[in-house]
Amino acid sequence: MDTEHTEESEEFVLTRSRTANERLHDLIPGGAHTYAKGDDQYPENLAPVISHGRGAHVWDIDGNRYIEYGSGLRSVSLGHAHPRVIEAVRRQLDRGSNFVRPSIVEVEAGERFLATVPSAEMVKFAKNGSDVTTAAVRLARAVTGRPRVAICADHPFFSTDDWFIGTTPMSAGIPTATTELTVSFPYGDLAATEEMLTRHQDEVACLILEPATTHTEPPPGYLAGLRELADRHGCVLIFDEMITGLRWSEAGAQGLYGVVPDLSTFGKALGNGFAVSALAGRRELMERGGLRHSDDRVFLLSTTHGAETHSLAAAMAVQATYVEEGITAQLHALGERLAAGVREAAASMGVGDHVVVRGRHSNLVFATLDENRQPSQRYRTLFLRRLLAGGVLAPSFVVSSALSDADIDHTVDVVAQACAVYRKALDAGDPTPWLGGRPVKPVFRRLA
Numbered sequence: 001m002d003t004e005h006t007e008e009s010e011e012f013v014l015t016r017s018r019t020a021n022e023r024l025h026d027l028i029p030g031g032a033h034t035y036a037k038g039d040d041q042y043p044e045n046l047a048p049v050i051s052h053g054r055g056a057h058v059w060d061i062d063g064n065r066y067i068e069y070g071s072g073l074r075s076v077s078l079g080h081a082h083p084r085v086i087e088a089v090r091r092q093l094d095r096g097s098n099f100v101r102p103s104i105v106e107v108e109a110g111e112r113f114l115a116t117v118p119s120a121e122m123v124k125f126a127k128n129g130s131d132v133t134t135a136a137v138r139l140a141r142a143v144t145g146r147p148r149v150a151i152c153a154d155h156p157f158f159s160t161d162d163w164f165i166g167t168t169p170m171s172a173g174i175p176t177a178t179t180e181l182t183v184s185f186p187y188g189d190l191a192a193t194e195e196m197l198t199r200h201q202d203e204v205a206c207l208i209l210e211p212a213t214t215h216t217e218p219p220p221g222y223l224a225g226l227r228e229l230a231d232r233h234g235c236v237l238i239f240d241e242m243i244t245g246l247r248w249s250e251a252g253a254q255g256l257y258g259v260v261p262d263l264s265t266f267g268k269a270l271g272n273g274f275a276v277s278a279l280a281g282r283r284e285l286m287e288r289g290g291l292r293h294s295d296d297r298v299f300l301l302s303t304t305h306g307a308e309t310h311s312l313a314a315a316m317a318v319q320a321t322y323v324e325e326g327i328t329a330q331l332h333a334l335g336e337r338l339a340a341g342v343r344e345a346a347a348s349m350g351v352g353d354h355v356v357v358r359g360r361h362s363n364l365v366f367a368t369l370d371e372n373r374q375p376s377q378r379y380r381t382l383f384l385r386r387l388l389a390g391g392v393l394a395p396s397f398v399v400s401s402a403l404s405d406a407d408i409d410h411t412v413d414v415v416a417q418a419c420a421v422y423r424k425a426l427d428a429g430d431p432t433p434w435l436g437g438r439p440v441k442p443v444f445r446r447l448a
């Protein structure tokens with residue numbers, strides 16, 4: 001059953017989702033398995049609980065259909081239940097998922113990965129992005145013998161592990177001794193990074209950053225400059241390609257910009273929703289996690305489920321689909337159409353300076369700014385309410401290749417209606433009447 005989405009969000013209610021959200025909170029701390037999926041990220045009582053998805057669409061348990069953006073926290077970049085991926089997974093399911101010895105699927109998945117990301121020489125698979133960024137950090141510490149990790153301060157997330165979470169406002173439970181070993185550097189500023197490396201001379205094991213993402217393009221020469229800086233200071237350069245992998249190019253941002261990191265980490269889109277991540281990098285470093293050297297061994301990655309055959313099959317199918325069907329280019333084209341439409345809609349409704357689309361076309365986000373052009377969770381709440389009521393589930397505007405031009409055009413229509421309400425609220429100088437309850441909240445905050 002598809003329920004009609006009414007124009008006034010006040011009439012748009014999610015009775016079953018509301019009850020299920022309460023039950024989720026009774027059962028599961030946070031009511032979700034990723035904080036970014038939490039109902040605190042959505043307007044009060046308008047956090048749909050999903051029944052199922054197909055392509056770019058999802059259905060909630062109240063029977064509403066939505067056009068979805070940022071599917072699977074950016075992991076489902078080909079759309080839900082993608083036929084090529086599902087077929088590859090099904091084939092593998094019948095042959096067993098996990099054995100007492102490596103399966104031949106691991107050879108095939110390794111070869112496929114390194115053919116797609118030729119700047120890497122070895123690869124090791126795991127389940128989550130955090131597993132592989134933490135493995136990269138440990139390896140960097142082991143090979144350099146240095147204690148400190150330098151993270152890019154402008155990037156929101158690297159790992160669920162202590163070396164990163166200790167630096168966020170949710171640092172409860174993490175000893176300061178651990179957090180003190182993590183230092184930071186600003187994106188795009190080589191001089192400041194050099195100053196940090198000099199201040200902690202011979203102590204910094206690695207520089208870890210997303211090669212791009214929050215910035216659409218790295219400043220000219222930046223990544224090459226960072227490469228040179230890392231070499232000069234003897235630290236390992238790690239690109240976290242969780243988001244840029246596949247979305248920038250099939251070979252990630254390193255493939256697009258031609259700067260080769262020592263180590264890089266992939267996940268998210270790699271499995272199109274199946275759990276698979278990868279640590280990739282230079283042989284000389286990666287071999288330290290292996291058996292063919294005489295140095296101290298590094299416990300690099302060793303997980304029960306790391307080589308789950310159907311997830312590796314998913315990764316191979318995803319990479320083949322990207323390369324053979326030109327998916328990265330499709331993502332850019334869809335995003336370009338969406339960004340242009342949203343910008344035009346916002347401008348025509350007089351909120352062009354307030355509803356602001358940013359980012360690379362394959363990875364669009366939006367900002368909601370108040371009367372003073374400051375980021376506003378209250379205006380975000382208003383905006384999300386109107387999108388949801390229009391059948392658009394969009395915590396970001398990150399596209400999947402399953403979106404059709406008609407989906408994009410419908411999204412733009414809904415955005416235009418949302419912008420008309422946004423203008424009313426700006427004129428009133430107060431969005432409160434349009435919030436329907438408490439505002440949405442940032443993921444990282446100290447108090448619940």
Ligand SMILES: Cc1ncc(COP(=O)(O)O)c(C=O)c1O
Binds near residue numbers: 128129157210240267
């Ligand atoms: C840039 C980046 N690195 C690492 C991670 C962690 O990945 P996972 O949630 O799979 O552990 C994320 C997840 O959002 C991410 O965006």
